[in-house]
Amino acid sequence: MNETVIRNIENCKQSVEQIKDSLMAEINQNMENGIFDVPTDYKKLITFSTESIKFLAYYSSDEITKEEPKETTFDSDIITGDDILDIPEQFDDDISLEEDFGEETLNNIEIEDIPEDDMNIEIEEDEVLEDEEKPFKANIIGAAPVAPIRTDTHPFDTICFDERNKPISDFVYDKKILSATRGGSRERHEIMIYVSPLMLVENLSNVPILVHAYCDGRVVTASSYDTKQDAKSIVQIEINDFQLLCRGEFKDGHFRSLIFTTGISAMQGDKLNTISVEEGIDRVDNYNSVGHIKFREGDTLFEVYPLSKTENEYVAITITEEFTDYEVVALTYGTTRPIYVVDGVEKELVAYHDGDTFTAELISTNR
Numbered sequence: 371m372n373e374t375v376i377r378n379i380e381n382c383k384q385s386v387e388q389i390k391d392s393l394m395a396e397i398n399q400n401m402e403n404g405i406f407d408v409p410t411d412y413k414k415l416i417t418f419s420t421e422s423i424k425f426l427a428y429y430s431s432d433e434i435t436k437e438e439p440k441e442t443t444f445d446s447d448i449i450t451g452d453d454i455l456d457i458p459e460q461f462d463d464d465i466s467l468e469e470d471f472g473e474e475t476l477n478n479i480e481i482e483d484i485p486e487d488d489m490n491i492e493i494e495e496d497e498v499l500e501d502e503e504k505p506f507k508a509n510i511i512g513a514a515p516v517a518p519i520r521t522d523t524h525p526f527d528t529i530c531f532d533e534r535n536k537p538i539s540d541f542v543y544d545k546k547i548l549s550a551t552r553g554g555s556r557e558r559h560e561i562m563i564y565v566s567p568l569m570l571v572e573n574l575s576n577v578p579i580l581v582h583a584y585c586d587g588r589v590v591t592a593s594s595y596d597t598k599q600d601a602k603s604i605v606q607i608e609i610n611d612f613q614l615l616c617r618g619e620f621k622d623g624h625f626r627s628l629i630f631t632t633g634i635s636a637m638q639g640d641k642l643n644t645i646s647v648e649e650g651i652d653r654v655d656n657y658n659s660v661g662h663i664k665f666r667e668g669d670t671l672f673e674v675y676p677l678s679k680t681e682n683e684y685v686a687i688t689i690t691e692e693f694t695d696y697e698v699v700a701l702t703y704g705t706t707r708p709i710y711v712v713d714g715v716e717k718e719l720v721a722y723h724d725g726d727t728f729t730a731e732l733i734s735t736n737r
Contacts, residue, residue, distance in 0.1 A: 530671060538723065563627075
């Protein structure tokens with residue numbers, strides 16, 4: 371081909387890339403705003419543009435040495451190529467509990483390498499991401515997300531039962547170890563992600579949550595407190611360049627978290643695989659609690675979430691009229707002595723295991 375033709379093909383490819391990028395940006399913005407239905411026309415356009423870019427890239431190269439791309443039959447119900455989260459057109463709220471909590475049974479959800487009979491397993495080194503023939507998909511750990519419940523109808527910030535100690539078996543949380551890989555790469559990163567509800571309800575598809583994540587020396591802590599003014603419960607985090615959305619839900623008193631890729635991680639086909647899952651209490655039966663330690667001291671609310679069943683590791687949230695702050699105490703990262711000023715007095719937060727109970731105390735530093 372002459373230079374003019376190649377140049378025109380390259381310009382055409384750039385135009386198609388811009389169309390695809392604008393569609394992806396709009397869809398991801400909708401996801402962050404709680405709108406998870408992807409119009410069929412958008413799916414068709416993204417599929418068509420993905421394949422078109424491949425063909426145009428092939429014919430715009432100066433020396434064509436690769437195998438010619440094969441034609442693809444477009445399916446209006448799914449997106450192929452390096453695309454966005456694969457979400458059902460309609461999410462069935464009446465799905466049975468067994469189906470709803472069986473991660474492999476949900477339509478249009480790709481959970482790789484997890485046996486159907488056991489979520490709490492260690493994935494063998496060679497089992498992760500073996501199928502390189504599959505198209506990129508934004509990964510989800512859990513089930514399809516649903517629209518957010520307005521948090522102003524659930525006063526999770528004001529609920530407090532003055533709990534300063536609890537049996538470790540009564541804490542409500544979901545702690546996952548994920549294997550994450552970037553689109554087009556086999557390099558793996560292990561992400562620990564801890565999710566706990568800020569309040570207890572029997573049934574709620576989008577409960578306010580705390581999210582704490584650790585990956586390769588990087589730490590992120592966030593919660594629905596950060597987005598309460600926007601009436602959002604879903605929490606978005608970025609850790610080690612992986613962009614994730616986190617949601618928590620209760621069904622018949624059982625809590626679970628759902629983690630899925632978003633933003634650039636969805637666009638470039640980052641993958642998530644579950645290595646292990648650790649859960650707190652199986653089913654809540656006492657709603658005169660918040661599922662973690664929470665008490666008021668002066669004008670400050672303190673919330674404490676143990677990260678380990680044996681070590682004195684925890685996340686602490688402090689809430690005042692002006693600020694919401696996070697502190698992390700862990701063996702290999704975070705702080706060792708969280709200090710607060712409460713009613714003009716400097717105090718240290720100390721949280722620890724005492725037999726089968728986890729306790730939090732504020733101790734004066736005498737300064």
